[in-house]
Amino acid sequence: MKLHTFRAMGTEVSVVLDEGHSAEQIERFFASRERRFSRFRPDSDLSRLNADPRETVPVPPDMARILTLAEQMRTRTEGLVDPAVGDAVRRWGYDVTFEEIAGSRREAPATPSRTPRWRIDDGTLTRRPGTALDFGGIAKGYTCDQAVEMGLALVASAGGDVRSAHPEATVEILDPWDDRSLTVSIGRGALATSSRTRRRWSTDVGEAHHIIDPRTGRPADTPILSASAWTATAVEAEAAAKAILIRGADGLAWAERQPWIRSALAVWHDGSVYATVGWEVAA
Amino acid sequence: MFIKRLFPNRWARIAAWTGAAVAWGTTALAVQAATQTTTDAAEEPPPPPPPTTVAEVTTTTMAPVPEPPERGLVVVRYTPVPPPPPEVIVRTVTVQAQPTPSSGGGGGGSTAPPPPPPPTKSKGS
Numbered sequence: 001m002k003l004h005t006f007r008a009m010g011t012e013v014s015v016v017l018d019e020g021h022s023a024e025q026i027e028r029f030f031a032s033r034e035r036r037f038s039r040f041r042p043d044s045d046l047s048r049l050n051a052d053p054r055e056t057v058p059v060p061p062d063m064a065r066i067l068t069l070a071e072q073m074r075t076r077t078e079g080l081v082d083p084a085v086g087d088a089v090r091r092w093g094y095d096v097t098f099e100e101i102a103g104s105r106r107e108a109p110a111t112p113s114r115t116p117r118w119r120i121d122d123g124t125l126t127r128r129p130g131t132a133l134d135f136g137g138i139a140k141g142y143t144c145d146q147a148v149e150m151g152l153a154l155v156a157s158a159g160g161d162v163r164s165a166h167p168e169a170t171v172e173i174l175d176p177w178d179d180r181s182l183t184v185s186i187g188r189g190a191l192a193t194s195s196r197t198r199r200r201w202s203t204d205v206g207e208a209h210h211i212i213d214p215r216t217g218r219p220a221d222t223p224i225l226s227a228s229a230w231t232a233t234a235v236e237a238e239a240a241a242k243a244i245l246i247r248g249a250d251g252l253a254w255a256e257r258q259p260w261i262r263s264a265l266a267v268w269h270d271g272s273v274y275a276t277v278g279w280e281v282a283a
Numbered sequence: 284m285f286i287k288r289l290f291p292n293r294w295a296r297i298a299a300w301t302g303a304a305v306a307w308g309t310t311a312l313a314v315q316a317a318t319q320t321t322t323d324a325a326e327e328p329p330p331p332p333p334p335t336t337v338a339e340v341t342t343t344t345m346a347p348v349p350e351p352p353e354r355g356l357v358v359v360r361y362t363p364v365p366p367p368p369p370e371v372i373v374r375t376v377t378v379q380a381q382p383t384p385s386s387g388g389g390g391g392g393s394t395a396p397p398p399p400p401p402p403t404k405s406k407g408s
């Protein structure tokens with residue numbers, strides 16, 4: 001068993017490889033998914049889809065699959081996690097890679113954007129004109145899920161989204177100060193952390209971050225600095241963590257009522273850390 | 284002469300002088316009191332201004348603590364600290380490399396359970 005780390009999808013990827021796993025193969029796999037789902041690459045499938053003026057568009061099977069998952073997450077999170085915030089994210093200034101944003105000042109949109117609606121049926125995407133999709137963390141989680149389910153790695157981690165096929169996998173949850181909040185056993189499962197203290201930039205109305213609340217079209221106003229969720233898949237964990245963060249004060253109470261969320265943790269704005277019961281704390 | 288003619292009785296003169304003296308004294312005290320009142324009124328400081336309106340302070344809507352779930356809330360840490368400084372450089376997951384021995388095969392039969400993988404870190408993106 002060995003650890004392999006590389007850069008893909010705008011973040012650092014770490015995978016645990018066992019005998020028979022190929023580091024080169026897993027890197028190629030992540031690169032191929034980035035070519036499909038990145039909105040920063042003009043030649044990606046997603047960029048071509050966003051540029052397509054048609055309201056009804058047939059999509060390739062893998063795109064249909066991730067759209068179906070995204071639609072499920074939108075339903076489970078009661079609309080709080082929706083890739084259709086791509087338009088709002090762009091309007092708030094996150095229209096280039098974060099490395100290009102760093103240190104610059106962006107203009108905030110004059111009016112909050114309204115989240116368009118879309119749906120996927122049998123491989124066909126139907127959307128309102130002007131709808132821009134941004135999979136964000138869903139694409140990272142989906143790629144980690146696929147990497148593990150396809151047997152390319154025992155554990156795959158990308159940008160805080162972890163998926164494991166090992167029964168004794170543990171994850172250290174770090175707070176925004178890089179201190180360890182909790183070390184938990186996730187076994188065969190997934191864990192993701194969503195944070196509003198990263199990927200921040202300045203606008204003419206103050207600081208903005210990349211977690212957009214679809215209800216307002218603005219960066220989420222929440223007392224939670226970062227939220228973590230333990231679920232079965234990385235896509236679910238990503239959606240759960242983001243929904244908890246956006247919900248704010250009742251995020252953990254909401255998570256506790258969701259049968260698909262095993263446990264959740266939140267770092268409060270004052271540095272305190274709260275969690276639902278159910279975590280398996282590792283030594 | 285005039286007084287004797289007006290008040291021929293000695294006791295009447297005494298009474299008249301006494302009354303005049305009392306009247307003069309009373310008038311003098313009244314004038315003095317009136318002057319003092321006027322002076323005091325002139326030197327009295329102006330009344331205090333009405334209380335100024337307290338400037339409105341923008342209050343945040345940050346919830347003090349999370350709403351507790353039905354099955355309970357675990358306080359993992361309660362050490363309030365100042366918010367982290369703005370962070371504009373992407374720095375993501377890091378995993379400590381911990382070389383672990385592979386579960387080498389050799390022979391048939393049952394194999395030992397695989398060793399746990401190194402802990403992965405999750406901080407968010």
